[in-house]
Structure formats: C-alpha cells, structure tokens
Amino acid sequence: MAVHSKDKALMCKVLPSSLGPVAMRWFDSLRANSINSFKELTQAFGSHFVTCRRVARPLASLLSLSMQEGKTLKTYSDRYWEMFNEMEGDCDGVALNTFKIGLPTNHGLRKSLTGKLVTNVRQLIDYIDKYKRVEEDQQQEKGKEKVIP
Structure with a gap:
C-alpha cells in the first residue's frame, strides 16, 4: 500500500485486502456511500478500533x-x-x-x-x-x- 499512498481512491479499494476477520466484518458493515475519502475511512477505522481485542464482552x-x-x-x-x-x-x-x-x-x-x-x-x-x-x-x-x- 505504501507504493500507492498518493492515490487515495486506490488506497480505499486496497485497504480491505489488508484487514483481518474482525476489521473486515466492521468494513463490510459500513453503509454504502457513508465514506467520502481515505481520510474519513482512516478516521472511522481509528474510532472503531481504538485498541484491538477479539473477545466479545456483554x-x-x-x-x-x-x-x-x-x-x-x-x-x-x-x-x-x-x-x-x-x-x-x-x-x-x-x-x-x-x-x-x-x-x-x-x-x-x-x-x-x-x-x-x-x-x-x-x-x-x-x-x-x-x-x-x-x-x-x-x-x-x-x-x-x-x-x-
């Protein structure tokens, strides 16, 4: 991804290939057209995954x-x-x-x-x-x- 870091549209399309199962589930749950830029995508990702844990809690x-x-x-x-x-x-x-x-x-x-x-x-x-x-x-x-x- 570092090679294409200047092409933000491409970065949005390539990002899912680098995600694990938990992050991919989050990515798949995004509403269509709810993200307008790579910056918004990275902010939404950061907001959702402040830390990375996999054990679900009640x-x-x-x-x-x-x-x-x-x-x-x-x-x-x-x-x-x-x-x-x-x-x-x-x-x-x-x-x-x-x-x-x-x-x-x-x-x-x-x-x-x-x-x-x-x-x-x-x-x-x-x-x-x-x-x-x-x-x-x-x-x-x-x-x-x-x-x-």
Missing part, C-alpha cells in the same frame, strides 16, 4: 465502567475504549451515553457533554482528547510548582 460490562476517584481521564478513557472494542454489534449509541454516565457528576467533560449534542463516536473521542490534553497540562503545571524553590 453489554453489561461496558455499562458497569466508571471513572475511579483519583484516576485520570486518560486511565478511564483507555479502559473504556478497550472494553468498547470488545463489544459485539453496533454499540456506538451506547458509547455516546455510557461514557458520560461513567464520569463523576462534577467532571467538566460530563458537564460539557450534557450541554452538547454528540452524534458519533468520532466526536466523542475528539471531546475526550481535548479534556485529556487539559488534564495533562494541569498535571505538568503542578509538577513545575513542586520544583520551584
């Missing part, structure tokens, strides 16, 4: 996740997406609701998601990434404060 395991006190948004997010990718079927609608419910009620991201209409997993991941960056910046600032005499 929906109840996703519903039981919550952000533990004293843990970071990154830790919660990583655990959530790992489990999300182990779910069978289309769980996008569930993800949009259960991720928010798992956050503490006073968390800024939960408040933000309550006020905004998030319609797909890609949007949700974008919101989460923004808040993770803020959280990381805050942790770095705290670290600098400790170093200053």
Whole structure:
C-alpha cells in the first residue's frame, strides 16, 4: 500500500485486502456511500478500533465502567475504549451515553457533554482528547510548582 499512498481512491479499494476477520466484518458493515475519502475511512477505522481485542464482552460490562476517584481521564478513557472494542454489534449509541454516565457528576467533560449534542463516536473521542490534553497540562503545571524553590 505504501507504493500507492498518493492515490487515495486506490488506497480505499486496497485497504480491505489488508484487514483481518474482525476489521473486515466492521468494513463490510459500513453503509454504502457513508465514506467520502481515505481520510474519513482512516478516521472511522481509528474510532472503531481504538485498541484491538477479539473477545466479545456483554453489554453489561461496558455499562458497569466508571471513572475511579483519583484516576485520570486518560486511565478511564483507555479502559473504556478497550472494553468498547470488545463489544459485539453496533454499540456506538451506547458509547455516546455510557461514557458520560461513567464520569463523576462534577467532571467538566460530563458537564460539557450534557450541554452538547454528540452524534458519533468520532466526536466523542475528539471531546475526550481535548479534556485529556487539559488534564495533562494541569498535571505538568503542578509538577513545575513542586520544583520551584
């Protein structure tokens, strides 16, 4: 595929030949004409396969996740997406609701998601990434404060 990386239309057609059974099942489930570019295809793929696991989990395991006190948004997010990718079927609608419910009620991201209409997993991941960056910046600032005499 690297040889043809400039030809995005060809990349879209060649991609399925490099997919395993789980990814191929996802690819086959895409609605006709729902992807308009190779960039959209790679974003959709990345959104769906945040991590790669093959053992299917019941929906109840996703519903039981919550952000533990004293843990970071990154830790919660990583655990959530790992489990999300182990779910069978289309769980996008569930993800949009259960991720928010798992956050503490006073968390800024939960408040933000309550006020905004998030319609797909890609949007949700974008919101989460923004808040993770803020959280990381805050942790770095705290670290600098400790170093200053």
